[in-house]
Amino acid sequence: MARNKTTIATLALGGLLTTAAFLMAFLWAPMTDFGSVNIGGAEIARPDIAQKIFYFHVPVAEASFLVFFFVALYGALFLAKKDRVYDTKARIAAEVTLMFVILTMISGDLWTKASWDTWWVWEPRLTTYFIMTLLVVAYFVLRNSIEDEERRATYAAVFGIVAFLDAPLSFMITRWYRSIHPVVIGGASGSWLFGPRLVTFIVAQVGMLALGYAIYQLRMREELTKERIEAAKAALEG
């Protein structure tokens, strides 16, 4: 019950922080400029409203990297201890990763269209992240293709660990190779990220991580409840 309360509190915190971040992004964080435009003979700075996608797109992407790490971690723990609970944890973490990955891909695509006037560019970050999306989907395809529980868990654990290697590669690649994709955190493109913009980003990031954690806990509770039902049914039949 206490665990349940923690999950609900984390969910509420995540909802509150992401809502606050949304309001902060549009009402408090100053707009960045994107060139200039001539209106009625006057040259005025063109506000880059598309940059506002940053405050949700990046936290969702960072959350996908972090949750994917847990897929690999629980996979490794399963291989080491052969405890089925780690396989369940890895599977649920992969589900949450898939949700974040899809949201990152779509919000990133909308940002790409708004800023670069194209839906897709085969540049290093987008390409490696697209590969990561395919790997997460492949994780579930692999699971569904194996019937034997033990083999399924083992193969999925190994695949999860190997697939995760793409996450740090995708994160770092824009730092290693110059590309059109901005490097905001710790990069040259992040010179505008300070003061209210930085605070807004941190609030959104913490909120998104809280949401990710709460969703993971809710799904785990669902799985454990299913297992208890199966056990109770077996006791009734036995």
Place this chain on the structure above:
Amino acid sequence: MDNLEVYRVVLNGAPYVIAAYALIWATLAVFVGLTFRRLTRLEQELAVVEDAVERRQKA
């Protein structure tokens, strides 16, 4: 230049921004909502099954 044209030139990315925020929020809300609904149903089922187990053990 009318107002609509000004918005189109100055805020040309606005529909994409609105779509991105709406999509992220809607997806998270639907995911959480569906999980809660399934969980509530499962917990009700668990209570019924565990009650049946308990009654059988007492009998």
